[in-house]
Amino acid sequence: MKKYSIVIFYLMVLLLNSCSSSSNKEKFQETQQEINVYTHRHYAPDKELFAQFEKELDIKVNVVNANADELILKMENEGEKSPADVLITVDAGRLERAKEKNLLQPINSEVLTSNVPKHLRDVDGHWFGLTKRSRVIVYAKDRVTKDQLSTYEALTEDQWMGKILIRSSGNIYNQSLMASMIANLGEEVAAQWAAGILKNMARSPKGSDRDQMKAVAAGVGDLAIVNTYYVGKLLNSPDSLERRVGQQMGIFFPNQEGRGAHINVSGAGVAKYSPNKANAIKFIEFLSSEAAQEIFSSSNFEYPVNPIVKISPLLQSWGTFKEDKLSLSNLGVLNKSAVLLFDQVGWK
Amino acid sequence: MLSSFYHNAKIDKKWSLLTILIILLFGIPLLTILLNLFSGPGESWEHIKEYLLLDYLSNSIFLMVSCSIFTLILGVIPAWIVSTYSFPFRKLLQWLLVLPLAFPNYLTAYAYAGFFDYSGIYEQILAKFFEVDHISHIDVMGIWGLACVMSFSLYPYVYLSARSFFINQSQRQMSAAKVLGAGRFKAFYSIALPLARPAVVGGLLLVVMEVLGDYGSAYYYGVSTYTTAIFRSWFSLEEPETAVYLSAQLCIFVLFLIVLERGFRGRKKYQFNSESTYRMIKSTSNAYRQIMFILIIMIPISLGFILPLIQMLYWASITFVDVWSTPFLTIVWSSFYLSMITALICIFISLFLIFAAKWSRSHVIERLSSLPVMGYAVPGVVIAVGIMIPTLTFDKWLINMAKDYFNYSIEFLINGTLIGLIFAYVVRFFAVAYHPIEASIQKTGIRFDQVAQMMGVQKWKRMLQINIPLNKLGLISGVMLVFVETMKELPLTLLLKPYGIMTLSVKAFEYASDERIAETALPALFIIMTGLIPIFLLNRMMNI
Known part of the structure; x- marks a missing residue:
């Protein structure tokens, strides 16, 4: 009888096995065309947009949602057998990393080169920015005036001692900001800058970008360094208190006299071993199109990369700004140096 | 005589072989x-050692010690x-406990972060009902806050094991203590507590293990621990x-803890006669x-x-309409069956x-048979990768x-x-089933099994x-604990889940990583609600 128990166990395994493989077969035996999208973005309007793509081109979109690092790791491990067609991340640094790891392939698409400005895409066409945001200074309107602010570098001055709120260095947006500092000013100055910000911090770094603004509203400090869309999110929060915090914040685009405010993109690339390459290109082209850009960027209160697309009224109200034209590939290349420098100066 | 008969019976090779296979x-x-311990760390190791390691170590040790003390008291x-x-x-x-x-x-x-947030519920209550003018802000987001918050959510582990022991404890020792003139407190302190030690430990x-494996809370609270170090060296560096080198060190540390616990338990083996393991009579006490x-x-x-429930309900009330529009019940169902299958497999293997x-x-x-419990000490992401690497090789092969x-094309x-x-x-949650089952078997003993074997009854019977x-x-608590743990699991699910399957924890994560903390409330409430069903059932069963 003990044999039976083993047999039962074995059957259980087989059953499980057949469940999963039959569902797989179903998926793969379909004659309908499809693409597999690995994405770090998870906004409801994105899904609507994907559905629209499905409808218009009759190509099914399968989505795997996870953190960009994990997706990259997954693609690395899957190698040639990877089902991934498109990788979407919310940071150019990660796209560049995927490129360095040889996970993306160069795409030659006139649609994309005309829709996406040059500094917002990879030189070799491995990836294309799709939405744009800036990492800016927000300030408590009741305590700080615009003319007190000028550049990221000026935040290290003594007048901001104990006034600055910014999240931890584990955060990719801070790493990218730091990478842009290194690219523009060199490692030494960048390290001094990080040490200067650390000295002026109102508290040890913790929480999210939203939390930094809440702390500013509560008077813990006067300034925070955050991504623009988080202000939009606060202003549109279902929580009335968060909305009030958003209203208390002023937005300042730094370095307008110089190189411009640091920007970053969320973007996409075609996977190296993409089984449905043609569809993958169509998909990215679709996302960069005028019709899609408006939804794709506004779903997260971001700026469209396609210059002919209008920005939303909320974003218009923040005014136009000069952006740092540094090629975003640098953010990936210098990411590790940025992390090491953060550790060295002791920015947690 | 009985035990010598038992011990001289023929060694069953098949079962041993299957054990080794599992x-x-x-x-x-x-x-x-x-194995990566031998291939050594990467080149950033020097950097980590110089700038970060001390901080990671001291924070992790602090959290371990403080959470142990807090959960002991609370449990x-x-x-x-x-x-x-x-x-x-x-x-x-x-x-409810x-x-x-x-x-x-x-x-x-x-x-907790939301509750004590600037103008969170706590400050609003103070301002509205107590008319406090200057509210001193309570900052939970630090290492002390983290220790407290983790203890609040983890004390039931200690509570459950201690209670199941106290409920079944021997009446004899307690009445002996009473006869000798010891009060309830004295009996608790000098009889029940030492006897309960294996269970409580x-x-x-x-x-x-939970504390060591935590990433989400520590990261959000800005506390660098050993696990955040693993993530940092993996992804940032x-x-x-x-990262795998650090995980390996963590594994070895946990192995050390397990050996320590075994040694500690091994010296004190208590088995109780079945006649005497009935419940203690409850003493009625005065109203005060x-x-x-x-x-x-x-x-x-x-x-x-x-x-935390109040905070979640508040958040859910303001985000309900938005979040409810997604097909929720499908998500609930997939979380439910994934967790149930996992729980059943875990107790089956534990028993075996x-x-x-x-x-x-x-x-x-x-000795070997308790090795699989180590999986629980390893952060979910590390397990996921530990599984991803060999299974991919296998699948590709x-x-x-x-x-x-066969000229036949198959998928992974x-x-x-x-x-x-x-x-x-x-692999991750095996320990959660194994410990209560093992404790239960240790308590009931295998005497009946031995008698039955002497009478020639087959093993499966x-x-x-x-x-x-x-x-x-013990088995039911095993099922329940694994079920709830699986329901809550996040990083591993993110990495290994198949297409088209969405779990509640992943849904909650999507919102949280989008900094829409308030929107996490609805999936969170569903995790909590589904988690409540087995807890409720278990308690009814335990009360019989």
Whole structure:
């Protein structure tokens, strides 16, 4: 009888096995065309947009949602057998990393080169920015005036001692900001800058970008360094208190006299071993199109990369700004140096 | 004579062989990781050692020690009260005490951060009802806050193991203590507590493992721990070697803890006669004490469940319409069946390993059979990768074989399928089933099994008719704990889940990583609600 128990166990395994493989077969035996999208973005309007793509081109979109690092790791491990067609991340640094790891392939698409400005895409066409945001200074309107602010570098001055709120260095947006500092000013100055910000911090770094603004509203400090869309999110929060915090914040685009405010993109690339390459290109082209850009960027209160697309009224109200034209590939290349420098100066 | 007969019976090779096979299967992800200890860390190791390691170590040790102390206080005292005294609402409170288990600790952490946030519920209440002008802000987001918040959500591990011990404890020792003139407190302190030590230490071990494996809360609260170090070196420094090296060190530390606990338990083996393991008679106490008891018990319940629940309900009330529009019940169902399958497989394997070890009478096998519990100490992401690497090799090999020899094209068999995901869950949560079952078997003993064996009863029959019914409570707590843990699991699910499958924890994560903390409330409430069902059932069963 003990044999039976083993047999039962074995059957259980087989059953499980057949469940999963039959569902797989179903998926793969379909004659309908499809693409597999690995994405770090998870906004409801994105899904609507994907559905629209499905409808218009009759190509099914399968989505795997996870953190960009994990997706990259997954693609690395899957190698040639990877089902991934498109990788979407919310940071150019990660796209560049995927490129360095040889996970993306160069795409030659006139649609994309005309829709996406040059500094917002990879030189070799491995990836294309799709939405744009800036990492800016927000300030408590009741305590700080615009003319007190000028550049990221000026935040290290003594007048901001104990006034600055910014999240931890584990955060990719801070790493990218730091990478842009290194690219523009060199490692030494960048390290001094990080040490200067650390000295002026109102508290040890913790929480999210939203939390930094809440702390500013509560008077813990006067300034925070955050991504623009988080202000939009606060202003549109279902929580009335968060909305009030958003209203208390002023937005300042730094370095307008110089190189411009640091920007970053969320973007996409075609996977190296993409089984449905043609569809993958169509998909990215679709996302960069005028019709899609408006939804794709506004779903997260971001700026469209396609210059002919209008920005939303909320974003218009923040005014136009000069952006740092540094090629975003640098953010990936210098990411590790940025992390090491953060550790060295002791920015947690 | 009995035991010498038992010990001289023929060694069963098949069971031992199967045991070793199972252990090897469990060993795959862990070995993948541990072998990296020999290949050494990456080049950033020097950097980590110089700037970060001390901070990581001291924070992790601080959290381990403080959480142990807090959960001990929050868990053992209520366990003793509910199992010893009678007072109104005892049954209700007894199961309310388990409820924090339904909260993933990262959600508790989010809830506390929100509750004590600037103009959060706490400050609003103070301002509105007590008209406090200057509210001194309570900053929970620090290492002390983290220790407290994690203890609030983890104390049920200690509570459950202590209570199941106290409920079944021997009446004889307690009456002996009474006859000798010891008061209830004295009896608790000098008889019940030392006797309960193995059970309580087992619960504490779970707490410590949870603390070591936590990433979500520590990261959000800005506390660098060993686990955040693993993530940082993996993703920020791009050195999987270093991350796996750190994980391997963590594994070895946990192995050390387990050996310590075993050694500690090994010297003190208590077995009770079945006649004497009936419940203690509850002493009725006066009204003043009854109120005291209720108040004391309400402390952990409020901290671990009611307060975070209020915060979640508040958030859910403002985000309900938005979040409800997604197909929720499908998500709930997939979370539910994934967790249930995992739980059943876990107890099946636990039972098998424990008895195979006992029946093999080989010390080596007995030692080996507890090795799979190490999976619990490894952060989910590391397990996921430990499984991803070998299964991908296997799948690719299989695909090539099929193509080369049968000219048949197949897809990944394990990777990115339910099998891979459930395998990972089982590796990760095996310890959660193993500990209560083992403790239960240790308590009931294997005497009946030995008698039955002497009478020539076959193994599977002994298992079904003697060992499973005897250890029913242990098995049910095993199922319940694994179920709830799987429900809450996040990073591993993110990495290994197949297409088209969405779980509640992943949904909650999507919102949280989008900094829409308030929107996490609805999936969170569903995790909590589904987690409540088995907790409720278990408690009804335990009360029979």
